[in-house]
Amino acid sequence: MSIDLSRREFLKLATLSVASTAGACVPINSRTKDILEPQVLPPEDILPGDTTYYASTCRQCPAGCGIIVGTINGRAKKIEGNPAYPINRGKLCARGQAGLQDLYHPDRLRNAVKQSGGRGSRKFEALYWEDAIALLIQKLAGIDPVRVAFLGGKMPDHLYFLSSRWLEAMGAPPLVRFNLQSTLDGRITASKAAQSLFGSRQLPIYDIANAEVIFSFGANFLDTWQSPVAYSQQFGEFRQGQAGGRGFFVQFEPRLSSTAASADEWVPLRPGTDGLVALALGRIIVEKGLGHVGAFSQEEADLFRDVHVGELAEASQVQVEKLEQLALILASADRSLVIPGGYPAGQKNGFASYKAIQGLNLILRRIGQRGGVYLSQPSPIDTLPGAPAMDSFMEIMALIERMNSGEVEVLLIHGANPVYELPSAAGFVEAVNRVPFVVSFSSIVDETAVQSDLILPDHSYLETWGYQVASPGGDRPSVSSQQPVVQPLYDTRSTGNLILVLAEEQGGEVAEVLPWANELLFLEDASGGLFLSSLSPYNVKTAGDFWSAWRQYGGWWTRRELYQEPDVTGFFDQPLKAIEPSFEGESEEYPYHLYPYSGVALGDGSCAHLPWLQELPDPMTTACWQTWVEINPQTAHSIGVKDNEIVKVISPYGEITAVVVVYPGIRPDVIAVPFGQGHTDSGHYAANRGANPMQLLAAVSDEDSGELAWGATRVRVEPTGETHELARLESLEGEGRETIR
Secondary structure, three states, X not given: OOOOOOHHHHHHHHXXXXXXXXXXXXXXXXXXXXXXXXXXXXXXXXXXXXXXXXEEEOOOOOOOOEEEEEEEOOEEEEXXXXXXXXXXXXXXXXXXXXXXXXXXXXXXXXXXXXXXXXXXXXOEEEOOHHHHHHHHHHHXXXXXXXXXXXXXXXXXXXXXXXXXXXXXXXXXXXXEEOXXXXXXXXXXXXXXXXXXXXXXXXXXXXXXXXXXXXXXXXXXXXXXXXXXXXXXXXXXXXXXXXXXXXOEEEEEOOEXXXXXXOOXXXXXXXXXXXXXXXXXXXXXXXXXXXXXXXXXXXXXXXXXXXXXXXXXXXXXXXOHHHHHXXXXXHHHOOOEEEEEOHHHHOOOOHHXXXXXXXXXXXXXXXXXXXXXXXEOOOOOOOOOOOXXXXXXXXXXXXXXXXXXXXXXXXXXXXXXXXXXXXXHHHOHHHHHOOOOEEEEOOOXXXXXXXXXXXXXXXXXXXXXXXXXXXXXXXXXXXXXXXXXXXXXXXOOOOXXXXXXXXXXXXXXXXXXXXXXXXXXXXXXHHHHHHOOOOOOOOOOOOHHHHHHHHHHOOEEEOOOOOOEOOOOHHHHHOOOOOOOOOOEOOOOOOOEEXXXXXXXXXXXXXXXXXXXXXHOOOOOOOEEOOOEEEEOHHHHHHHOOOOOEEEEEEEOOEEEEEEEEEOOOEOOOEEEEEOOOOEOOOOOOOEOEOOOHHHHOOOOEOOOOOOEOOOOEXXXXXXXXXXXXXXEOOEOOOOOHHHXX
């Protein structure tokens, strides 16, 4: 093999089984029938009690890390990072390791069900799969395909491909996708800005490991931003002096996150002014000729010609002297890197801010350079396409409008929980009630499944097939494979296989464009296009051997680094704009900026049903199992509240109650609330615990990107006079832990 591995890693990978529809094992160079061996009858070459390893892909967040799952006697026992996969290189976060609890969760649906008592009744009647599929086919056959809508979310790339091709063949509208974590990461803005600046929708990659100085504007890459496992490893290399020194790191954001706590300097910016500070830094660098890059071109200088440093310093509340000091630090290093994160993208001026921040990388000559900015590689072949970026909030609102106007008669929902993930002000619940027939593919009854008529539960990602094109990628083209590591525990069905069954039943052109009998055959066919690639990482002689290696190693990637260098011609269309931030809610009535954030443990709330993650304390407050509101000590004193007191957080669009954490690492004009809690369903570990800050947010977006402006809502805080002790790392008390005792 061409991949360099340690002896331990090689032995581990050498035992990676060629899994079938549920995990039978065969040697790497053999071809046998793909079958499922019952747990009581393990394969002949596997001894009882021995650990067998399977390579697959994590689906706990959009990053798609490579994993190895250890199984004993047909039971998954441990999930680790895949040491051969070039994105996460053997590492894995807590959410990835908690995937075992997703597989074995006691609240998983055991079979297809319909709500016999009507939507919202939570009264379910079990259905035979044949009857459930027949019911769906009947509903689809009785309507015009243009009245079918499919809302997707955190779905694997192969399912996006199959679903999109199915909808197109039927003549239905394209699949619409929304995922809250992707929105909090600013992926939509990043993709659209890349299209504008670089002529490509591929997400930028930031070479943190080889930088000398890093300025991050709200990119919490040590928390949950985009690909935190990969970026955390790179940050370790950055601190170890890969570029010749320890590395200097500055974090700009209103709240001290664990990323900011790891920085050499934290600059608590006024909310929404990230782009203004970036413009001021760029103007200072160009005007004073700072740095080692030589003379700036007239085009580069013109980017900042409308920038007035004094005005922007006043708007951002960062003094001119401080801006000049930061500009000198940034420009003096040979390898400086500036990263635009999710928080600036979550403002109504997010797109302009993103371009301004990326403009610093341009004038510092860091685009397409080591320690700089590259673009993610697309799929190496057309038969394994990567899914595009999620759709913008504007496009989600267009779908809601179609639902409200009666243009949608059948709504299919997979991998998304819009009742929970969208602002209440968006009106999704009201709109879905106007759709005659709603189908959910959720394996746990979540808030959106409760609003559906039929639930066709998908397998766990540890029980089914798939693939993922890494985005953001790494230093080479990469496609990870997903395979079953155990047989399905319950009578669930793969949604990909369901799409193929529906296509076969519908016949005609729909069946012709989806000719595969199941998704296993589709993946074997689709991945075969990589067999003859000269860049292949493994040395195989036949297509059968390639299919075995594809599963054993956990995917395909090139032997050597192949960075995609961006084209920078899109920068020079017009000077960069300084757009002042604006917020929903009058400052007199709502004096505080709301800063909702994605927590390290629960992320966007999609993992709240897992008790391991509920118990994982927040790294900055040590709190868990509840929703809290972080308030600066000065602000808490003015309001008259202390730790563990309950307050109301009120916006023009709703209110929530939360427990106070007096937190010095936040601006006095900002309060922070973590996402993750506030579920009314999603299993008994998540339900009726804490509050969902989405109830506070305005349903507004940045007009240039269409991104949800989740950081643009103002609130006020009112004491209730009640107290509630939070569960914390340093205390065994607090509500929540009784559910696991």
